[in-house]
Amino acid sequence: MKTSDADILIIPGWSGSGPDHWQSRWVAKLSSARLVEQEDWYKPARDAWANRIVAAVRAATKPVVLVAHSAGVSAVAHAAEHLKPHEVMGAFLVAPASERAKRAIPGMAADFIPLPHKPLPFRSVLIASTNDSYCTPEEAKALAEAWGSEFVDAGESGHLNSESGHGPWPDGLLRFAGFMRSLSVISTASQ
Template sequence: MKSSDADIFIIPGWSGSGPDHWQSRWEAKLTTARRIEQDDWYKPARDAWANRIVAAVRAATRPVVLVAHSAGVSAVAHAAEHLKPGEVAGAFLVAPASERAKGAIPGMTPDFIPHRRETLPFPSVLISSTTDPYCTQDEAKALAEAWGAEFVDAGDNGHLNTESGHGPWPDGLLRFAGFLRQLKAT
C-alpha cells in the first residue's frame, strides 16, 4: 500500500505532539494524513479518546492506517476493542506509555492505563527505545506479544519525541514506509 492509498490518522499522546514532533511533521508531509483531535490533550480520558478514533475510522473513505505515539498507543488499544477486523489496515505504534506512566502523565483518567491484553484486530508494529522513561522495553515487548504486533527495538533513543531529538525522525519515516508496503488495501 502507498500512503496515497490510505487515510492515515495521526494519534498523539499527552500534550498533542507539538509542531516540531515527528507526528506533526509527518502530518504536514503526508497528503492523506490528518490528526485525530481530542477535546483536551492534557487530560487523557479512555472512552473519549477511544471513541474519537472509532468515529474517525468509521468515517474513513479509504483503508485506515493509525500512527500513534505514547498515550495515543493506549488510546488505539482501547479503541481496538470496538473495531471489527478489516476496519483498520494497520497500526504503527511508537513509544507506548506503561503502567509506570500512570502517575507521570498529569490529568490521565485512572482507566486509561492498564492496557487491554488481547490481540489487535489489525496488523501492527510496536517500536520502543531501550531508554524510554515512560515504558521499559520489557513491558513494550510484552505489549507487542499480547497485541500480536511486530516488535522493533529502536535502540538508545529515549521517548522518541522532540525532547529526545526526534523532530523529523527520518528512520521512523523509512520504517513507516516499509510497514505500509506490507499492508494490503482493503
C-alpha cells in the same frame, strides 16, 4: 500500499504533538494524513479518546492506517475493542505509555491504564526505546506480544519525540514506508 491510498490517522499522546514532533511533520508531509483531535490533550480518558479514534476510523473513505505515539498508543489499544474486523488495515505504534506513565503523565485517568492485553484486530508494529521514561523495554515487549505486534527495538532513543531529538525522525518515516508496503502485500493476498 502507497500513503496516498490510505487514510492515515495520526494519534498523538498526552499534550498533543507540537510543531516539531515527527507526527506533526508527517501530517504536513503526507497528503492523506490527518490528526485525530482530542477534546482535552492534557487529560487522557479511555472512553473519550477511544471514541474519537473509532469515529475517525468510521469517517474514513479509504483503508485506514493508524499512527500512534505514547498515550495515543494506549488509546488505540482501547479503541481496538470497539472496531469491527477490517475497519483498520494496520497500526504503527511508537513509544507506548504503560503502567509507568500513569505516575509520570499528569492527568492520566485511572481508567486509561492498565492497557488491554488482547490481540489487536489488525496488523501492527510496536517501536520502543530501551530508555523510555514512560515504558520499560520489558513492558513494551509484553505489549507487543499480547497485541500480536511486530516488536522493533529502537535502542536508546528516549521517548521518540522532539525532546529526544526525533523531530523529523527520518528513520521512522523509512520504517513507516516499509510498513505501508507490507500492508499492500496483505491487501493483495486477501483479494
